[in-house]
Amino acid sequence: MGAKVWALEAQRLGKAYRVYRSPAARLLEGLTFGLHRGHESKWALQDVNLQIDMGMAFGLCGANGAGKSTLLKVLAGTTSATTGRYRTSGRVASLLELGTGFHLDFSGRENVRMNGILAGHSMRQVNRRMDSIAEFAELGEAFDAPVRTYSTGMGMRLGFAAALGFDPEILILDEVFAVGDMYFQKKCVDRLREFKEDNRTILFCSHSLYDMRQLCDEAMWLDHGEVECVGDSATVTNRYSAWQGAQMDGCAEGGPRPIEWPRIDSARLIRKDRSPARVVQTGDDLELHLRWRNPQGNARPIQLGVAFVRQDQTLCAAAGTHLDGRKLEGQQGEAVLHLPNLALLSGRFTVMLYLFDGEGVFRYEERALEEDLVVEAGTDEVGLIRLEHDWELRSAGDRQRDSEVAA
C-alpha cells in the first residue's frame, strides 16, 4: 500500500505578492527580464504544512490579513503559490466571495449553468442538477430574473446553491456564514453537516469562532501568514481567543491612542456547593460566576449577556443585564447569574458569554465557556425545556358531583 491519500495536502506552501514601486519600475523589470528588480515581495503566507483527512471539516482562524483568504485561494487554485506544493484529491468547489463570477445581466439559472460549465461539467450534467439547485436556492421566480435584481441575501443563496450543487468532494468557503437570513444559514449548516457525513471535506475560514467550534473537527490559527497553531478546533479557537484578549492589552500599552476595551477575565459555571457544573440534572441550581474588567468603566458602563445554544444552533435561552434594566458599572467586578431550578432538558449546550456596550448593541467580547454544559434530564420528558407545570385531573363522575355541589 502506498502512503495515505489526504483530501488536501500542502507542504511548505508560501505566497508572496509583488508590490511594484511604480508602473515604470515594473516596465523596467520586464524589459530587463528581471535583472533590474522593481518590486518588493510581501509574504502573505509562509511555510504552511497541511494535511486534511477526507470527511473532515477544517477551519482557519486569525486576524484580518493573517493569510486565511490567501491560503484558501491558493488551495482553490485561483492564485498560484510562490513556494512549496499542494495536492487535492477530488473535485474542488470554492465559494471565495459572494456572487463569485456572476454576470449581473444574466439570470440566476444562466449563471448557475455557466458556473457548472466553468467547473468542467458537461451541459447534460448541469441540466440534470439544475432543478435541485433551484430548489435549494429557493429563489422562486427570481431564479429566472437577472442577478442584477437580487438582494445580497439572494445572491448568497444562489452562490451557495451553485457551489454545493455540482457535487464537489472538497468545498472551500471564505467567510460565507456572515450573510443571509437565519433560516438559510441554518439550511446551509445542515447541508454542510450532511456533506461531511458523506465523507466529503470542508475547508473554510471564519471570524466566528462559534461556527468554527461547532462545525470543525480541526482548525488552524494563522498569524501574519504563518501557522501559529493547528489541532482540534476547540483548543485552537480557545488559544486564538486568548491571544485576541492579550492583543488588546498590547494595544493599550503600546498604541498612541489606547483602546482599552472591556473584557471577561474568567468565567465558570458552578453548583451551589461550588463544584464545577459540567454534567448536571434538569432542576439543578446553578450559578455562573464571571469576573470582568472595564478600564473606562467609570465613563462607559457595559452590559453582560449569557446565552445557551444547543448543538444544532438553536438558541434555547438568554439573559442580559440590559434586558433586565441593569448594567455593569465601575472598572472591574464580579457578576453572578443565579440559575435556580434549571429548566433545560437533556442535551449538550454551549454557554456563550457576551460583553456589550451600554446600549447592548456593540459586542466587545464574545466567547464560549471552555466546556459545554451537558444536561441529563433524569426523567423521560422530551423537548427543549421543562415548563413549570402542574396537572389537575378530574374524571367525568367528578364533574357531575361538582355540579351537584353547586346546585
Next chain:
Amino acid sequence: MFPKSLSVPVSTGQPEWIVAGRPRTWQSLARLAAWPKVVWSRRELLATSVRRELQARFRGTLLGFAWVLLQPLVQFAIYAFIFTELLGLKLGTGSGVPAGTMGVYMFTGTLVWSSFADAVQRSTGCILEHRTLVQKVRFDAQLLPLQVVLSSLVTFGAGLIAYLTYTGVTSAWQFPGVSLLLWGPLLLGLQLLLTLGLGLGLSALQVLFRDTAPIVGVLLTIWMFLTPVFWIPSDALLPGLEEWLPLVELNPVHHLLYAWRELLMSGQPELVFNGAFYESLRVLSLWAFGAFVTGSLIFFRVERHMADEV
C-alpha cells in the same frame, strides 16, 4: 434536496502535486501541445461563452442576433453605392473589368481588417474584463482570448454570408468560385491562429502593463493604413512609392487580406492580383504559427501572476 451522489469515488492513487514556481520550458511546451485537448474538452464552455458574448452585445435590441447579419449587409450596400454609383471608381481599364470593383475591394478589405483589429483590441483587455472570473474561479484562462477571437470570427462569418448573399442575389460581383470552399477553412484557421497568438500575448502584457491597450489601439490605427485595406499595392497606381512597396510583404495582415480577396473576388481584376496566392498562404502560415507559439508561451509564463495583478 440534492440527489445524493452514489458514492464519493475512492481515489486509488496519490493525486499529482501542484508545485509552485515558474513553469519549466518543457511544461510550457507540453501545454502548447495540449491546446487541442483543452479546446476539445472545454468546447461546451467555449460555445456557451461565445454565445453569451454575442447575446450580451445585442441584449435589449429589437432585432437581436439579426444585427450580426444586418450590419455587414447594410455596410456592403453603402460601399457599393458610394464607390460604384456615386464615385464611379473602377480598377483597371480593359473590357473584362466589372463596374463594382472598388466597392467590393473596400468591403472585403474592411471585413477582414475589422474582424482582425476587433479581435486583437478586445482580446488585449479580456483578462482584465473578466477579472472576477480570473480571481475567483479556477479555469483555463487561456480560453478567454480564444473566446474573444472566436466571437469575432462569428461576426466575420456573418460578413462572409452577407457578401455571398449580396453577390448571389445582385449582379454587383460574380459569385465566388469553389476555391473559397476549398481554401476558406484553412484561411480561417490561419486567421484564428494569428489573432489568437496576438491576443494571448497582448492580454498577458496588458495584465502587467496597463498601457498596453491604448498602445495597441494606436498601433492598430497605424497598422490599418500600412495594410492595403483602402489602397492597392501596385507600382502603377502608386508611383513614387516603388521602393517602399516591397515592405508590405512583411505584413502578415496584407497576406491575409490578399488571400481572402483572391478567394472572394475570384482573382479579378488583374491589377490587384498577381498570382501570389500560395506565396501569401505560406508567409501567412509562418506568421500565424509564430504568433501562436510566442503568444501562448508569453501567456503561460504570465498566467500564474494574473489573479494577483488584475
